Amino acid sequence: MSLSILIAVVVLWAVPAPAQLDALLRDHVKDGQVHYSALRSDARLQAVVRDLSATPLSRARLTPDGSKAFWINVYNVFTLKLICDNWPVKSIMDLDGGKVWDRKWITIDGQTYSLNQIEHSILRPMGDPRIHFALVCAARSCPPLRSESYNADRLSEQLTEQARTFISDKRHNRFSASDQTARISKIFEWFAADFGSKPADVIRYLAPYAPPAAQTSMKAAPAGWKIAYVEYDWAVNGN
DSSP, rough: OOOOHHHHHHHHHSSOTTHHHHHHHHHHHHHHHEEEHTTTTTTHHHHHHHHHOOOTTOOOOOHHHHHHHHHHHHHHHHHHHHHHHSSSSGGGGGGGGGGGGGGGEEETTTTTEOHHHIIIIIGGOOOOOOGGGTOOSSSSTTTOOOSSSOGGGHHHHHHHHHHHHHHTTTTOOOTTTTEEEEETTTTTHHTTTHHHHHHHHHHHGGGGGSSSSHHHHHHHHHHGGGEEEEEOOBBBOOO
């Protein structure tokens, strides 16, 4: 095989084609809810897992968006596998005594990772807080899982849509202009540093996604707003 052909093969094989993952998500995820009882019996899940695991990242030349999309897909796919492997389960927190996040079991290109390593050591250092609206931890209070994979060519559009969808969902985030209180997901407490160093920075971040009645006040006087955190529901996000 010539060098030029070899390079072409490596580039083409750098990240698995999303078609099979897209079809899998389209068939088993509806409005963010996962049909685990059917997904666990779908052979395509294991095929997608094998493809992701075999991705030769050590030789791939991924763009920043390509890398970000790849690792978001890895996190979400392996979380789906985790729930399917333990189905039926009421909550991901029931696994490994609640320490499932730290177990190193995800193998990519010969390296083994935990969910926490992917989130905290790979994705968060990329400096895009919108990842927190794309990573789905299989719980009802998580952002909704999309019925499609993340794609480098559309990543910014997808992440912005995820942010808008999650922040505007009153089950997770509510904004009251009358008492200037934002009752928001614990995601903004756990990862406060990613949204700003002060509570007012978090309010500024949320403002563009808030209802018009609250948006003006949040933008003009963010320091005047109070923050309260909504209880997180860890019940599994599907059936």
